[in-house]
Amino acid sequence: MRVVQPIRYGPRFVVPRQQALRRNFGTTVRLQSYADTLPNLRIGAHTRVMFQGFTGKQATANAKDSIAWGTNIVGGVRPGRTGEHFGLPVLPTVQSAMKELKPDATAIYVAAHQAPGAIEEAIEAEVPLIVAVAEHIPLHDMLRIHSILKTQSKSRLVGPNSPGIISAVGKCRIGFQPLPCFSPGKIGIIAKSGTLSYETVASTTRAGLGQSLCIGVGGDIVPGTDLREALTVLENDSDTEAIALIGEIGGLGELDAAEWIRDYHSRTQSPKPIVGLIAGIHEPRGRIMGHAGAFTIAGEPDAKEKIEALVSVGVTMVTHPGQFGEAFKARLGGSTHGVNSLAGRGKLGNQRRQIHTAVRRPQTRTRFLAKPCTQQRRHLTLSEDDCMDLLREAGLNCGHYSGLGTRRFLAIGVDRSTRSPCILAAPTVDDDQIEKMVKRYPFDYRHGPDELAIERVASHLHISLKESAHESLRRLVHRLSDIFYEKEAYLMETEIVERLGEIKVVGARFGFDDAAYRSCGRQTELQKLRNTAVEDASELEAEKSGIIYIKLEGNGTIGTLVNGAGLAMNTVDALGGHATNFLDTGGKATSETVKHGFEVILKDPRVRVIFVNIFGGLTLGDMIANGIIMAFKELSPRVPVVVRIRGTNEKEGQKLIEESGLPLYAFDDFEAAKAKAIELSSA
Template identity: 55%
Template sequence: MFSVRSRCLSKRLSPKTKSQCLRLQTSYAPFSSSSRRNGYDDTIQNLKIGKDTRVIFQGFTGKQATANAKESIEWGTKIVGGVKPNGSGEHLGLPVLPSVKAAMKELKPDATGIYVAAHQAAGAIEEAIEAEVPLIVAVAEHIPIHDVMRIHSMLQTQSKSRLVGANAPGIISAIGRCRIGFQPLPTFSPGHIGIVAKSGTLSYETVGSLTRAGLGQSLCIGMGGDVIAGTNFVDALKVFEHDDDTEAIIIVGELGGTSEEEAAEWIADYRRRTKDPKPIAAVIGGFQAAPGRVMGHAGAWTGLGEGTSETKYKALERAGVTMVDHPAKFGAVMKDILAQSGRSVKKIEQSAAQAQQKRSYHTSHFPSRPQFPASRAQIPQQKRSLHLSADQNAKILNQYSINVSSEPSSAPSSHLLGITVARTDRSPCIIAAPTTDPTQLQKRVKRFPFDYRQGPTQETIQFALAYLQFDASPPKAKAQAVELVKNLWKMYVEKEAIVSTVNFTLNEEQDEITIYDPYLFFDDAAFKSNKRQADLHSLRDKSAIPPAELEAEESGIVFVPLASPSTSSGAASVSTQTPPSSSSEGPRNLVGTLVNGAGLAMNTNDVLSLRLSSPPFSTSSANFLDTGGKATSKTISTSFKLILADPRVSVVFVNIFGGLTLCDMIAEGIILAFKEVGVNKPVVVRLRGTNEEKGQKVLEAASLPIKAFDDFEEAVQEVGRLANGGKA
């Protein structure tokens, strides 16, 4: 979040320009309502789905959509038909229309679920926007970010359609029996707790805890883990505030972006202006994330000017939010804070139990804190699977008339300037800082958003240069800086970058700028999903990627080795870390983690560090491993191979909460690993979610040396015991 005042700091602005700047920046102020520059905020009410919500599916006749539709219909969702491009007829006894426009006219849906592959998803979303479907739910991951920014430039100029996703599990009203997404239905139960989450698997953990506690759920909104979310935490909080079925709220966040801090600001204001505010609890993942890495979700990385997991946690805590370290605790915690707020827990439990029999519904017609380890203070540059060398980056920029020089030996001042994503504004932006000092960048970097389809206007460029106090520079240098922004934007669009920045300084002798130290961060989804940027992708040097990470990538696994903790007085400390090593030196008692879902994988590493890094234990996680939502038995076997290749690993912890991932399939993969890989380390398995009983029976029948648990805390304690010399 950036204030109006902080974006207009230059004293060199004329009164007229200052006035224009204030008007422009006010239009981007967070938490504004319909007075914002567009009417997209007016569509927040479209999130209130329920029993009467009429739903269509795009990609209706596909295998995934068909299976999902059958489940949803049986559960109670009012699916009224679907769309197949240029098709017609019936499917599952429901009408199939050739276009969303035709479906809107004949079926009058309130919402659409988009069940198409990533390379088709952007077009499907745009078609739904053009047809003015009130609620659009996109579950696909790996949609290229430039497609997403173009979609949001459309959404920002209308007030009919609301987007949930992409890369999200969807939205579900447990109390209204309406599911638009792929959430595991057996986990949900009608109740009175509203949930908004970045992570699918962490949200399922949250739901499972509430169901076991007898509280149930009202409305669950999957914000998703993309860089830009169609619906964010504040949007969801505005719905929950006025929802009579919601008695309390849960936020599930993680590193990346500033949405948690924005939620904290909204909550602080809500608690000030509300006589009896609803209790709110939260969990944040990513404390143990590897610095400079994208942790599974496309948006799970910390950019310049963005907070760490620790700062997000503290911001929410200061706002009066009850924080937990693992979502399995939410059931008991929510009962406590409901009682503390004066609400009757017994009455809420009784109401939830009654809702199982007689459904209430939303309407779609609209008349003491745990001590986490400190995060790294400096934010290193992001590493992604598509990374290029400094020379390659310089050559790319040269194609756009940006000539890169070596860093000047001495310069009176230097600046950072570039193009990146403004996640809050759901748009690209100019990013600028009047310094390149790494210790100052986080505090001094500012973003200047602009419309994706329009590009940076002259006015926006002038505001950015004014912030750099470069607007009064010699005409030649100033013109070069303006041209630099325009050329960076051209490269940014044509090469589908996520971040493109350079440092520059003023050569006072020649009255011109010297450009150096370029940083380019490209979107690998553009190639992997849509086969765009093949020439750029061909430049990738695979020899620079560790073989284990390359094998993981080829198997659809996200695998990130974590640094080894140094030891002090027998306890692991993550404040000073050394790179992963396969040498004979270093710890030999780390935990290899195998988890489904990026959010759950991050949280698993966080909790292992929190529980096991101090006496009587002394261990930590060796890796981050997300099998993905579509893991197979072979994927699990490969995951074991990658984990066990690390000599630091003394025990393997398999932590699964099944959604799309089936627990019985995970169990079969574990058995396959014992046969193919030769598992010679203790294995602790915790299975919850879809087909958990089948998975437990598969493991039991295999008679393998595996410690199996239902309870997360019990599993963690066993992991700690085994890692510290306990016998399997």
């Protein structure tokens, strides 16, 4: 087996496979229990908060608002500098800040390429709660950080790609949540999506219920805190009387949460009511839906199965976050009458999933081998020929399938529940069988696949007992994992056959983490293999403007423009087959992104109406309204535009739309706006 070369991660080298990370984390290395850090999530008025990157533009704006709201910010860190900011101490290192400021939590406000180092510094200093809000932190940096977190019991991570955590009761904000939406109350909120959580906050505020503790687990592939862990915290939070659970496609977290809820109900006499929402029902197969982790691979459930699992354990499901308020009023009042619930769509029964047990899904193929998927902002997927070339360079036996031998599925990917790499294997590649037969075998990121795991893979694949076949499989697994590390892949799928005691690769599809290149400038040679000629021209144009646009198949007639990936997925779901596209302007829409979004949408001849769905959290409603009016006047679209604006300055934005004199239809209610868009699209 060839020696893996070190990968440069920022200012230091890290050997990812053969050599464990050799940093000294004080006494925490010996305790070995990351679960012990869950109580650190219980923030409130007592919480002392510091900032890393304290004097930066974003941290300064955030700290100003948070201090005015009541958050107990005690100072921050700027590497190599000392002084004051807002009259609070600025220190040169996290270690010195821990000694002098004694914070309970740190908010990391640095760029994605700096964030891994900042997180590691906070872990080494044993900061109890670390909140990382940055998007586009490379996946392998986060896998390395999780391998560190598992060796200690002092620091808990929230994020990345998360709005953070906030206590409305304790006036403690660690993140960038829109403060005008929040009010102290009784609803705890757990969410993968920032915009969907803001909508939920607004809905529960309007219902007079308010919020207690809101944990944004974020949309990353391997978040620091997952849905199940957040549920554990809210179960024991005395301010929380009911829980909102907001999930989406990608991973097994919602099924883990369902199993936790089943156990919670069995051991609790009066469990707290739980209302849920899952985004991504109309996910186009093989695509990444805005968030880094919003995609499904072999063995992972789709949105409908996640809904069924939650319904089966007594969760009331809603179809839009604006429905949470009324749903909670009904549940807290002891009734579900009038609630828009998804109950009755199906049951998970008493199925219990172990670490190597696959999740049975509908017979639809989602593996990347099934259909080449075009480029996304976050991920790079290579052609099969390029994948085969990488395997040949690694000295592996590969070629076309001759028709002889049983084809089997073998992959290296990520187990999101264990936050580690894993081997995925199934003894078939048949569409109707692979999803229920695939098993996953997690391994330590620092050491690579172990021999016991490989032997279990061989048994599951029904590899013959010949020593040559086992040695050939062993070599293949190690070579795949070498490429996984060296090229920073997130999924490496192969189809293999056993012939004459040897394993041969007859099909391959690899996906690589684009953030390693975009955020850190790594993997430049790999990026040269990107073939834009096979990608959709509209999607490429949107990418240049920082917009994520996915053209949907079918006979839809409504173009969608939404701020935030979760809300964009939910908007497509609510419109059903009427949507022509998924379009996420990003969490902070601007007049320029609205204009570019219109330009891309209008190139689709199917579009008869544009539906703009903006929740003004960080974005002001009147600013977006002005952007829409300016874009309409400049582009003169041939179709009507329905605009739904909620959140910050929503009344001002709606008034601007109504008084513009243009064929724009302004709404604050989502259902009314949706109905109008469908009506206009059918006219």
